[in-house]
Amino acid sequence: MFKALVLNQVDGKTVAGVKQISTDDLPEADVLIAVEYTSLNYKDGMAVTGTGKIVRDFPMVPGVDFAGKVLESGSDRFQVGDPVILTGWGVGERHWGGYAQQARVKSEWLVGLPDGLDSRRAMTVGTAGLTAMLCVMTLEDAGITPDKGPILVTGAAGGVGSVSVSLLHQLGYEVAALTGRDSTHDFLKGLGASHIVSRDELNRSPKPLEKQRWAGGVDTVGGDILATLLAETDYNGAVAACGLAASFKLNMTVMPFILRNVSLCGVDSVFCPIPRREEGWRRLAELLPESAYADIGQVASLEEVPDAAARIMKGQVQGRVLIDPNK
Secondary structure (H helix, E strand, C coil): CEEEEEEEEECCEEEEEEEEECHHHCCCCCEEEEEEEEECCHHHHHHHHCCCCCCCCCCECCCCEEEEEEEEECCCCCCCCCEEEEECCCECCCECCCCECEEEECHHHEEECCCCCCHHHHHHHHHHHHHHHHHHHHHHHCCCCHHHCCEEECCCCCHHHHHHHHHHHHCCCCEEEEECCHHHHHHHHHHCCCEEEEHHHHCCCCCCCCCCCEEEEEECCEHHHHHHHHHCEEEEEEEEECCCCCECCCCCCCHHHHHCCCEEEECCCCCCCHHHHHHHHHHHHHHCCHHHHHCEEEEECHHHHHHHHHHHHCCCCCCEEEECCCC
16 A cells, blocks of 8 residues: 545545555556655646546546556556656646656656756646756747857746746856746846846737847746737747646747747657757766756645645745655
């Protein structure tokens, strides 16, 4: 028997509770893993609080990412004792996830832990870190090099945003960090942001074209902020968009695309192919400074997850929440 945070629906509302379950309760798959660490992402917050329709089938163990060691394997790719990472693939949404001391998943969803990372470090950055790395790689693919000009990171104090700021700084980019909280300014400057941009500057309906300010951007929020960012992006610039914390709507014109050759590049980490994931994790291990692994606002037990989930939905979480299911 082992602990798991289990979601159920009671009178149409999602209720989260820590329970004792066994391996017999886990879904069928070919690899059983001892979960060492997992993390709290915005999507996890939505699942645990019942916001939106992240989880449709109950009971469900949430947790869209985790790291640990293989306990049993029916796969040639992984042997007992191998350290592994899982992010995405609908785990924690449609397939039981990482908010438990053990998880059983498909081997084709797993990535081996790269040199330079352990499970705690991997989950300190977690899905958010991988998504941030994929966004930076997308800007590189679009030809946005450090000499082109400043990069704006929106939602910069959140998980994806904060790692993006750190990675871009390590690669030599000039980084502007957009935030709505004065309390995060020193935190963001410590990560490498050269200047802070108020959320109010971009949280408006933009003109079809605005003054060019950014060589590119990493956007985690969507809505009017993304629309304004695109209207302010330089000729031949690019924006990597990966989130919708503010809104899934995009109310703008095609002018930045057809008059300034701006590219809007979608970034998805859920179904990202394994070779791209492996490159992303390898580069995270190489690029992130030691200080990035100290950016933990809280190490939570499974029992503390519901409270942390409520706070992330209110925008009250700075940095990363690491979850230790064995705490």
